[in-house]
Each structure stands twice: as structure tokens, then as C-alpha cells.
Amino acid sequence: MQNLIEQAAKAIADSRVVIGYTGAGISTESGIPDFRTMGEFWEGFDPATFEVEIDSREAFEKNPEKVWGFFSQAIGLMEQVEPNEGHKAMASLGRLGRMAAIVTQNVDGLHQAAGSENVIEFHGNVRQLHCLKCEARYTWEEVKGGKIPPPCRCGYVLKPMVPLFGDQVNIEAASTAEVLAANAQVMVVACTHGDIAPVNRIPLVAKEYGAVIVEVNRLKSLYTDRVTDFFLQGEAGEVLAALAREVGGLLGSPVN
Ligand SMILES: [Zn+2]
Known part of the structure; x- marks a missing residue:
């Protein structure tokens, strides 16, 4: 596992455009179901x-x-609720210049509360x-x-x-997310199973355009065997924090 984190961190450190993609799981550690x-x-x-x-x-x-x-x-x-270690690690990657934007399915605003800038809320707020x-x-x-x-x-x-079933998705957020995905060199996919359409396309678009996919999930998702290059299995807070520390180390900017 440590070896996998190191490899994923190297891919992130070497990349100019890293995009995050997060789902509900990243907020469950904050107490949101x-x-x-x-x-x-x-x-x-x-x-x-x-x-x-x-x-x-x-x-x-x-x-x-x-x-x-x-x-x-x-x-x-x-x-x-407050942002947890997972949100904070994503924000740390942003401060390292290795998280240009986050596409999230969440409607809770916790990425922004943790200090992430450029958060695309696919399902609104x-x-x-x-x-x-x-x-x-x-x-x-x-x-x-x-x-x-x-x-x-x-x-x-x-x-x-926020779109309920039967609502249209926000076209502006959806197209911004697709453009970001197409330009990603690395996409960090965290805490999502990949079963909610149409947002679940985003990592597939990233992969199609050549991105390396780093996946952080407790269990295998629909992406794991299909598009994921590095599957970092475990709790989001712990794994993302370890990843951010590793990237910080490689870039010579220690992350606490
Ligand atoms: Zn009115």
C-alpha cells in the first residue's frame, strides 16, 4: 500500500493538471450520510x-x-458539520499546486470550507x-x-x-466538469462508487483523454477494474492525508 501511495504521489507531483472527483463518501466522515x-x-x-x-x-x-x-x-x-481530514488533504494538494479543481457530487460545501478553490458542484449546493x-x-x-x-x-x-430525480442537471457545471476531465493529467477519484449518472462519466472522460486515474475508496467501485491505475484502498481521510504528505515531500513543501 505504501508503495502504491508513493507511485500515485509521484504521478501527481509530476503532473501540471490534477483534477479531483469526489462523492458522498468523503463527507460521511464528517457525519453527512x-x-x-x-x-x-x-x-x-x-x-x-x-x-x-x-x-x-x-x-x-x-x-x-x-x-x-x-x-x-x-x-x-x-x-x-466541519470538513474532515479528507477535505483538508484535497485542499492541501490545492495549496501544493496539485489540485487545479475539484468536481464534486456533494451539495454540502465542505470542500470550500476546507479551503479548496475552484470547486465544481455537479449537483449544486x-x-x-x-x-x-x-x-x-x-x-x-x-x-x-x-x-x-x-x-x-x-x-x-x-x-x-440541487437536482431531484426528474430535474435537469446544471448544464454549466456539467460542461465545465467535462472540460476539466478532458484536460486532466491525473484525476484523483475519491469516495464514490460510480453508479450515479450522468456525473459518473467524468472519470471515464478523463481516462479517455489520457489521464492517470488515482482512486481512493474503501471498497472497489465501478471504476476500479475499468479505468483505475492506482487503487488506494482505505478510509478517505487517512489515505488522502498520506497521499498529500507524500506529494508535499516530493515537492519539498511539507504538509502537516
Ligand atoms: Zn419568483
Whole structure:
């Protein structure tokens, strides 16, 4: 394993364009459950019906109060959690000039809180809201403490800018992510199984354009046998921190 970390670190240190790609797993160590298994975690929501009654555009339009009951809990939790060693290691790589951007599936803002710049939120951010009628945008801070669901000035209801099933993905984020992937010399894929489309294409695009794929996961993913060059198996916080330290050592800039 140490040998693999050293090889992966060398590939990263020798590269000019390193792009990160992260999934829910990187935030579970901070206490945020996987978005797609959230139904099991939140009070008052049945996992069996979660996808139909909460995580769909149709559900939101039919019963925004109910869906907001879930969003309120999710936002409340995200306001309390802190970035963990995994987020911090990704930010350390950024300070070393070896993490030009991170494409994340997460909606919790923890990469930015850890100090990463240039974070592409493929699935949006749960604390950015928009009106489904007039498209006006708000931040959670602007409506916090008011009525739930929060109303727009136009009278319509606001929705967090995260795609539910049946929503379009954010075209701008998706195309930025593809361009980054195509330009990556190394892609660090962390904490994602690779089963959520269309975001799961990103490492495949990177590989297609010649990137070396460094994967950090607790278990094998759909990428491991298909595109991964270095599979660093283990807990994200631990492995990413070891990787960042190794890269820092190679570059002569020690990482704590
Ligand atoms: Zn409006």
C-alpha cells in the first residue's frame, strides 16, 4: 500500500493538471450520510418511499412543504458539520499546486470550507435556492428563520438548487466538469462508487483523454477494474492525508 501511495504521489507531483472527483463518501466522515441513502437517516421519512415522495421533481411540485421538511433537516445538519481530514488533504494538494479543481457530487460545501478553490458542484449546493417561476436566486442565509417553504418575492416557492430525480442537471457545471476531465493529467477519484449518472462519466472522460486515474475508496467501485491505475484502498481521510504528505515531500513543501 505504501508503495502504491508513493507511485500515485509521484504521478501527481509530476503532473501540471490534477483534477479531483469526489462523492458522498468523503463527507460521511464528517457525519453527512450519502445523499441517496438519506431516506434511512432522516427522521420521519420512510426509505422505501423516499425517492418517490421526496427526491423527485414531481414530489416537490405536488407537496413542497413535505420535501422542505427534508431539506430543512439536511441544511440544519450541514450547518453543523466541519470538513474532515479528507477535505483538508484535497485542499492541501490545492495549496501544493496539485489540485487545479475539484468536481464534486456533494451539495454540502465542505470542500470550500476546507479551503479548496475552484470547486465544481455537479449537483449544486443545498444552500443556494432558486424560484421555479421567476428564476430569482437566493441564499439560505437570506431566508433562514422565515417561513418554510421559503417564498420568493413573486409569491412562488423556492427550491434548493440541487437536482431531484426528474430535474435537469446544471448544464454549466456539467460542461465545465467535462472540460476539466478532458484536460486532466491525473484525476484523483475519491469516495464514490460510480453508479450515479450522468456525473459518473467524468472519470471515464478523463481516462479517455489520457489521464492517470488515482482512486481512493474503501471498497472497489465501478471504476476500479475499468479505468483505475492506482487503487488506494482505505478510509478517505487517512489515505488522502498520506497521499498529500507524500506529494508535499516530493515537492519539498511539507504538509502537516
Ligand atoms: Zn419568483
